Amino acid sequence: MSDSADVALAAGGDRQAFERLYRTHANRVYSLCARMSGSRTKGEELTQDVFVRTWEKLPQFRGESAFSTWLHRLAVNVVLNARKTDGKHAARTDDGGADIEGWSEGTGAPLHAERMDLTEAIDKLPPGARRIFVLHDVEGYKHDEIAEIFGITAGGSKAQLHRARLLLREALQR
Amino acid sequence: MNTFNMTCEAVEATLPDYLDETLEAWVRTSVEEHLGECVRCTGLVRDLRNIQREATALPDLVPARDLWPDIAGRIGSPVVSFAPVAASQPVVAYNPHAYDQRFAPMRMGLAAAALVVLTASTTYLLTVRSLRPAGASNVASAVSSPKPASAGRSSVDAGISETPPEPEAMGSNSSDAEPPGTPQLSAQSDQIATASLANQASPSPADLVYEREVVKLQAIMSWRKAQLNPSTAAIIEDNLRIIDAAIAESREALRSDPATSMLSDQLTHALDKKVELLRRAAMLAPST
Numbered sequence: 001m002s003d004s005a006d007v008a009l010a011a012g013g014d015r016q017a018f019e020r021l022y023r024t025h026a027n028r029v030y031s032l033c034a035r036m037s038g039s040r041t042k043g044e045e046l047t048q049d050v051f052v053r054t055w056e057k058l059p060q061f062r063g064e065s066a067f068s069t070w071l072h073r074l075a076v077n078v079v080l081n082a083r084k085t086d087g088k089h090a091a092r093t094d095d096g097g098a099d100i101e102g103w104s105e106g107t108g109a110p111l112h113a114e115r116m117d118l119t120e121a122i123d124k125l126p127p128g129a130r131r132i133f134v135l136h137d138v139e140g141y142k143h144d145e146i147a148e149i150f151g152i153t154a155g156g157s158k159a160q161l162h163r164a165r166l167l168l169r170e171a172l173q174r
Numbered sequence: 175m176n177t178f179n180m181t182c183e184a185v186e187a188t189l190p191d192y193l194d195e196t197l198e199a200w201v202r203t204s205v206e207e208h209l210g211e212c213v214r215c216t217g218l219v220r221d222l223r224n225i226q227r228e229a230t231a232l233p234d235l236v237p238a239r240d241l242w243p244d245i246a247g248r249i250g251s252p253v254v255s256f257a258p259v260a261a262s263q264p265v266v267a268y269n270p271h272a273y274d275q276r277f278a279p280m281r282m283g284l285a286a287a288a289l290v291v292l293t294a295s296t297t298y299l300l301t302v303r304s305l306r307p308a309g310a311s312n313v314a315s316a317v318s319s320p321k322p323a324s325a326g327r328s329s330v331d332a333g334i335s336e337t338p339p340e341p342e343a344m345g346s347n348s349s350d351a352e353p354p355g356t357p358q359l360s361a362q363s364d365q366i367a368t369a370s371l372a373n374q375a376s377p378s379p380a381d382l383v384y385e386r387e388v389v390k391l392q393a394i395m396s397w398r399k400a401q402l403n404p405s406t407a408a409i410i411e412d413n414l415r416i417i418d419a420a421i422a423e424s425r426e427a428l429r430s431d432p433a434t435s436m437l438s439d440q441l442t443h444a445l446d447k448k449v450e451l452l453r454r455a456a457m458l459a460p461s462t
Contacts, residue, residue, distance in 0.1 A: 015246065022242055027234040034235050044237050048245050055249045118228050119235075137229035143194075162190040169221045 003067045011058040018058075022051055025068060029075050035134045036079045038123045046082055050075045076135070076149060083127070121171040129164035136161050180208045185215050193222055384445040391452035402458060410455045417451065420444040 003024065009017030029050050034043025054071060061070055122130060122138075135141040135149070136157070143154040143161075150157070180188075185208050191197045192205050209216050399407050424441035431437060 015249070018249075019242060019246070022245065026241065027236050030237045030241075031232075031235040040235070040238065043235070044239070044241055047237065048241050048248065051241075051245045052248045055245075118225065119232065122229075133229070137226055138232055140230070158190045158194075165222050165225050168225050169218075172221075172225070 004063070007058065007061065007063075007067050010055070011061065018055060021054075021067070025071055026051075028068075029071065032072065032075050032134070032139060033079055035119075035122055035138060036076075036131050037082075038125070038127065038130055042082075046075075046079055049082065050078045053078055072139070079131075080149070118168070118172065121168050124171065125164055125167060129160055129167060132157055132160045133164040133168070137165075178204050180204050182208075182212060182215055185209070185212070186218070189219065189222065192219070193226065381445075384449065387449055388445075388452065391449065391456055394456045395452055398456060398458075402455075406458070410451065413451055414448065417444055417448045421448065 003021065006017040006020050006024075010021055026047065030043055030047045033046035033050065034040050037043055037046060050071075054074060057074065061067065122133065125133060132146055132150070135146050136143065141149075143157040146152075146157040147154045152160075185192075185205055188197060188201060188205055192202065197205065209219060395410075402410075421441065421444045424437055424444055428437045428441060
């Protein structure tokens with residue numbers, strides 16, 4: 001059964017159809033949530049939030065874009081909203097991108113980091129740099145889309161992405 | 175095509191656009207000329223391209239466990255239907271698609287109040303049942319004894335129970351006292367709620383419902399406060415003060431502008447928040 005049929009059924013309250021949608025998209029949503037948050041555990045929580053939100057919002061889905069695109073954007077919003085409510089520590093270290101000069105607290109100095117794989121290195125990026133890198137290089141968002149999401153300029157997005165890549169390069173000891 | 179000699183710093187500054195292939199042709203050619211001569215910059219470009227390539231090809235992650243049962247549980251949370259006869263309807267499964275969202279503010283207020291009644295009553299019932307020692311007296315006696323010396327519990331807190339019912343007012347001390355929700359307790363809650371709304375010119379039915387549930391939940395919280403971590407209790411009190419301030423502001427604004435549905439919604443929202451906070455606080459495990 002296609003997404004669109006299940007979307008229509010789920011929008012009418014059919015939970016089995018919604019579960020099929022979950023099964024189809026769970027891994028992609030989880031990947032986004034885990035990578036953007038830098039935590040598998042947090043990623044699981046956020047994934048649940050995304051699908052609960054999706055269930056609530058489905059009646060508003062007009063089909064103007066693909067369901068997967070709509071779901072993906074909704075997931076990004078859920079992750080970013082969670083960031084805003086994540087307490088004082090997050091407020092200090094997670095400023096939407098301006099903190100990419102350094103590495104996440106407790107992750108050690110990148111210059112002397114042990115060799116790690118890309119996934120691990122992404123998790124250890126500072127939050128702002130990590131989110132922009134994930135959205136652009138992993139998820140394929142354009143700079144103007146990222147700029148709109150974060151309320152920054154496309155040039156700012158570009159600069160932060162570049163610095164994230166440089167930090168990853170250092171961590172990967174290429 | 176004109177090109178120019180670029181330094182390593184200049185090349186690095188253009189790399190984001192170079193890698194995105196958005197450089198103007200003549201700049202791109204200049205960068206490539208530099209790369210043909212500079213091992214350092216060539217290595218940098220190679221590494222960054224590899225990172226780009228690997229990032230694009232990263233496989234999806236898989237959750238360590240199946241998240242669907244939790245999601246299904248959350249979307250299946252029972253709520254009262256927002257149908258006009260909500261108060262008399264049985265509990266139904268949550269379906270955000272099943273109701274028409276075009277409600278008049280008054281109807282929304284009544285529906286919200288009905289929801290409050292249901293959730294608060296459930297909380298009340300669950301809480302006092304869970305706290306009742308085996309073989310001990312019934313719920314009403316537990317609620318009616320906010321300072322049970324034998325249990326080592328302390329006194330009623332003035333912050334949480336801003337309008338706390340007096341212990342004597344909460345029902346009989348007899349072991350045969352009525353369970354929560356009996357006419358006696360309800361009537362006393364009504365009286366207290368009505369008294370607390372006395373300064374309002376014409377409290378709406380929804381106001382009365384909210385106030386009655388708040389009184390009940392505050393009675394539970396008064397009794398339970400000694401079981402909670404002091405810092406948790408302090409946080410709850412602080413939040414209640416904030417919500418109370420919002421309620422007071424909304425009521426004041428409504429008095430000046432009673433026709434504005436936004437203000438009415440705001441008041442309903444604040445009352446919901448207060449009931450929800452009290453409900454959750456009443457359900458907290460001891461020493462949380």
